Amino acid sequence: MSTGKPRTPLRSIQAKNYRSFVDVEVEFGSFSVLAGPNGSGKSNLLSVLQLVRDTARTDIPTAVDQHGGYEQLHRATGDAGPIELTIKAEVTENASSGAPDEYILTLDKDDAGIRRTEDFQYKRTAGRGRRLGFALEGVDAVKVQGNRSNKTSSLTLTDARINAHWLGEGPSRFVSFLSSIRYLDPDVPAARRPSRFDQRRLAPGTANLSAALQQIYDAAPDAFRELVRDLRQCLPGLDSVGFETRGGDAHVVVAELHENGLRRPIELADASFGTVRMLALLTALHDPDPPNLTVIEEVDHGLHPYALDVLVDRMREASGRTQIIAASHSPTLVNRLESEELILCDRDPETGESVIPVLTAGQLAASRGTSGRGLGELWYSGVLDGVPSVG
Numbered sequence: 001m002s003t004g005k006p007r008t009p010l011r012s013i014q015a016k017n018y019r020s021f022v023d024v025e026v027e028f029g030s031f032s033v034l035a036g037p038n039g040s041g042k043s044n045l046l047s048v049l050q051l052v053r054d055t056a057r058t059d060i061p062t063a064v065d066q067h068g069g070y071e072q073l074h075r076a077t078g079d080a081g082p083i084e085l086t087i088k089a090e091v092t093e094n095a096s097s098g099a100p101d102e103y104i105l106t107l108d109k110d111d112a113g114i115r116r117t118e119d120f121q122y123k124r125t126a127g128r129g130r131r132l133g134f135a136l137e138g139v140d141a142v143k144v145q146g147n148r149s150n151k152t153s154s155l156t157l158t159d160a161r162i163n164a165h166w167l168g169e170g171p172s173r174f175v176s177f178l179s180s181i182r183y184l185d186p187d188v189p190a191a192r193r194p195s196r197f198d199q200r201r202l203a204p205g206t207a208n209l210s211a212a213l214q215q216i217y218d219a220a221p222d223a224f225r226e227l228v229r230d231l232r233q234c235l236p237g238l239d240s241v242g243f244e245t246r247g248g249d250a251h252v253v254v255a256e257l258h259e260n261g262l263r264r265p266i267e268l269a270d271a272s273f274g275t276v277r278m279l280a281l282l283t284a285l286h287d288p289d290p291p292n293l294t295v296i297e298e299v300d301h302g303l304h305p306y307a308l309d310v311l312v313d314r315m316r317e318a319s320g321r322t323q324i325i326a327a328s329h330s331p332t333l334v335n336r337l338e339s340e341e342l343i344l345c346d347r348d349p350e351t352g353e354s355v356i357p358v359l360t361a362g363q364l365a366a367s368r369g370t371s372g373r374g375l376g377e378l379w380y381s382g383v384l385d386g387v388p389s390v391g
């Protein structure tokens with residue numbers, strides 16, 4: 001998609017009364033890694049992006065249902081106010097860092113149903129001038145009549161696509177951005193299976209890994225060569241990656257690994273967990289035509305420290321084509337990061353609320369100082385825990 005926009009469309013997420021968040025605001029660069037202990041809120045933050053993506057792909061009540069329902073999303077304390085999610089991004093034509101697009105989704109529940117408000121502000125003209133804003137409100141009441149459930153709902157931002165003539169092109173572009181977000185959490189057993197020949201855009205869960213990989217092989221040979229070079233760095237003994245197509249009714253393709261010293265190639269079905277997962281991540285990262293934003297859940301899962309080094313370099317490089325936000329637990333991975341690439345997450349043990357970021361990029365840089373130690377080492381040794389007295 002050539003919108004002429006920098007590949008850092010997402011500027012920040014603010015979440016109030018949502019899951020483990022009372023009120024957090026997190027800013028992102030072109031490549032950001034969320035690191036923190038189990039239950040600190042990394043996945044909760046990424047789920048904000050999944051939720052708004054799904055509201056853009058379907059509609060608000062359907063997306064809320066898919067994510068477990070309002071009660072599941074609302075912070076489970078008696079006195080929490082409505083859920084309020086704010087996304088700031090540079091997506092529409094005249095957006096800038098000083099005047100980003102701003103989308104606020106508010107969800108509340110009363111006897112009538114889920115009450116929602118969407119506020120959208122964007123700059124409609126170039127040069128000076130204020131952002132234009134409008135709000136869309138509605139109640140998504142679910143009335144169960146017999147076995148049928150009727151959802152009544154008024155206009156939503158998603159409808160802006162159809163209403164472009166009076167809302168302008170901005171909202172529709174913003175909705176396209178949200179719906180294009182790629183969320184990567186490779187489903188390794190699915191990725192191992194042969195994939196249909198005609199489904200070549202990397203599917204959610206990377207279920208069509210072989211076909212998506214072959215698409216890169218066909219359409220971008222240089223990118224494919226680099227991908228194999230990356231994989232070879234992680235898998236000693238790998239020579240090349242090939243494909244076997246099987247005709248007949250099924251008409252499928254399966255990727256195969258050619259390893260040194262073996263008489264026959266190894267199908268993905270027989271490749272190791274980490275190999276398949278790494279291959280899935282590399283396929284997304286070498287995609288020559290990626291979406292504007294790629295989110296990677298538990299990026300280090302199942303991978304050797306050497307592979308993490310390769311991955312960090314590759315994510316950083318790919319962030320020139322697609323903004324990347326990844327979650328990790330790994331000090332080894334964090335060790336490779338620059339201060340502005342790390343978002344430390346933690347949780348207040350008393351209240352259970354997430355604290356994100358624990359330290360600003362400036363505070364991280366100051367903690368690191370001239371110690372010559374990596375951020376992962378400092379984090380693991382406890383130096384970065386809580387809020388130390390720096391800055």
Ligand SMILES: Nc1ncnc2c1ncn2[C@@H]1O[C@H](COP(=O)(O)OP(=O)(O)OP(=O)(O)O)[C@@H](O)[C@H]1O
Binds near residue numbers: 036044
């Ligand atoms: N509705 C809710 N209200 C309050 N807290 C919630 C709610 N939903 C989830 N949580 C809290 O959020 C925690 C999960 O956070 P999350 O999944 O984001 O952790 P994480 O940092 O991704 O951890 P991991 O590294 O284990 O994946 C749960 O353990 C729970 O305490």
Ligand SMILES: [Mg+2]
Binds near residue numbers: 042043044327
């Ligand atoms: Mg998680």
